[in-house]
Amino acid sequence: MAQQPLQVAVLGAGTVGSQVIRLLSEQSAEFAARAGAPLEVASVVVRNLDAPRDTPIARELLTTDATSAINSADLVVELIGGIEPARTFVLDALRQGTSVVTGNKALLAAHGPELYEAAAASGADLYYEAAVAGAIPVVYGLRESLAGDQISQVLGIVNGTTNFILDAMTSQGLSYGDALAIAQERGYAEADPTADVEGLDAAAKCAILASLAFHTRVGIDDVAVEGITAITAEDIDEASRSGQVVKLLAIAERGDNGISVRVHPALVPQDHPLASVDGAFNAVVVEGEAAGRLMFYGQGAGGAPTASAVLSDVVAAASHKVHGGNAPRESTYAKLPVLPASDAVTSFQLRLRVEDRVGVLAEVASLIAASGVSIQAVAQSQPGPDGTCVLTLTTHPATEGSQQAVISALRDSDAVREVLSAIRRVVA
């Protein structure tokens, strides 16, 4: 029964890679029992053999020769990130029939189809739990546990940086800029925070979630994206006053005519399970026709949590290799159309600075009605010394196109001095 050890090549020795190597070595007996064969780290591919590392790695494992490492491995773990050379390495492995575990969301969102096809052609497995929400097993959940259900919606908080920033704005009343500065100081945001705060990281994850939930190919270019840079302290304050919090959500929805895939800040009611997800945590809510509402919650980033997700994939890939059989394939049989952003059904909360005069509310209301959008609620503030007041109004769900037409019309209207904010709402 003694199985030959499986040779694992780890590409990249950063925070996640070094945790993967540490855990494989510290818990080798457990991994052997779970996978059905010992797992041996045969090589660790790095760019610079002498770079300083958080966790020391045995010198004889390190190599800069990715090709040899991949060619001699039974299993490749790709933790380099970015598109190239990660794409080439992953394709090389898959084309040889060597299974790959990756945490690379950018690669999957940009080149998923090419990778899935290479895996299918050679019979290799491609696993990517760590690419979506760190330790949270949502890829597994969607691919396997909900395989017996029809999913109507996926709502996720999948970016820790923006969740930290919005959380700091909410709990400490900070401006966006001050909250970002704190996030950068503490290492939650990078010096160039664009990928996080503009929603691009969340968009890559959203594309992966939508592909899994709807058995349809969705790439990052299919995702309508809006980041959090326009969110103000007043928006957060106004949200609190109305029993809501602002979260950056990745949303994938199934409609009658296709699927809508988008990332944007949204007002979430305080009693919604996503409202209390704060700081570094991620959570994904899935609505299934039969299952009802499910939520997966946990740490979305960090070396050890992400390593945990990578290692569960390693065990699955190794176990398939030892015991035979097929891993779950990317199933895209549904081929649902991805709707244009303007066809998504949304609802807005708008804050408008208007003249404080008789008839202004009627003007605004008739202007909105003319776009075919109806108003759900409206509240008017006390007038300020400048003779203006603030109207806060929420619209009933309508297409994003109609809602944007409303917002443009309001911007052009003489009755409206300024559209202070326009934030979409999650209707629980």
Next chain:
Amino acid sequence: MAQQPLQVAVLGAGTVGSQVIRLLSEQSAEFAARAGAPLEVASVVVRNLDAPRDTPIARELLTTDATSAINSADLVVELIGGIEPARTFVLDALRQGTSVVTGNKALLAAHGPELYEAAAASGADLYYEAAVAGAIPVVYGLRESLAGDQISQVLGIVNGTTNFILDAMTSQGLSYGDALAIAQERGYAEADPTADVEGLDAAAKCAILASLAFHTRVGIDDVAVEGITAITAEDIDEASRSGQVVKLLAIAERGDNGISVRVHPALVPQDHPLASVDGAFNAVVVEGEAAGRLMFYGQGAGGAPTASAVLSDVVAAASHKVHGGNAPRESTYAKLPVLPASDAVTSFQLRLRVEDRVGVLAEVASLIAASGVSIQAVAQSQPGPDGTCVLTLTTHPATEGSQQAVISALRDSDAVREVLSAIRRVVA
């Protein structure tokens, strides 16, 4: 490529069974794509062909002949519940090499080892996602997604009836009896609520969770159980005042010397993710060494949610049958000892009615210290007209044996008129 349909025998046509049959028929194309072959309900085994049913089932599918149904099936779905005849049917199928999907927690908690062995001997698969927490994929999570991690603790709200009752007591200030009556009226509790309110249903689920989390065989008899019948409106009220809620928890913990497995009411801090799980929802929090804290949340009961879990298992079992390979086996390689209940480490919140006289606090404190337990906090109420007051004190973690010795000593002490309540706490 056209695969022969897989013949599915469904044992039991109750709430869950009829939803399983409905969904298999309504979404047959999707199931065929996911499983790799069409899934055909070949027979539905019932006790009485003429019993009234919520959802009509085609007469020609119904049979009372379980043996023929099992013998001619490719896959058996057992939804009868209880021990016999479910045990015999499941064993018959497994011994023939026919994979079984079951939602029967009582059967697994009582006869798990026998079933796992029968499955392993013939190479059949045994799946039971629906047995633990309805639609929530926690069996999958523990068995596969966390296969790369070392789990230290599992805390679950796994019984909807008791969660509903405690929730009604909390939100409406009801007594236990009144809340139970409402739960019975609304169909959340049975006429004989014993299995739920005494914690037996949760204990069966706890045994399954502990087995999965710690790769160790744990049966229902290993679980120390205390139900919710002694919880009073005052307990709930006192919990609210101190920022806590009372939940019935299933707890499986790994200690230095073995594992502790228990079900009891516990005080949970209001900012703990389990605190806001209310009504019919279930949730399971898993702490992994690498993954950190994960939570799985969703509907714990009900026909459609449970059917969703059954069907994900059906897809997995069918897919293994079509594509070959082994399903995840029950892995019990760790064989950790299950500690006696008295060795569990717990912390209590105690409410004592004491004489309102000088020195009573010192007497109580020295009595507690004598048992080797230390006090974390203490508060004394205003004295009442009867010359007594209430001491609310929390103890630091210590073994359950020491804590129980403290409680006995307090009951016997002259300084203490009455131990009003003793509820364990979750230390976040």
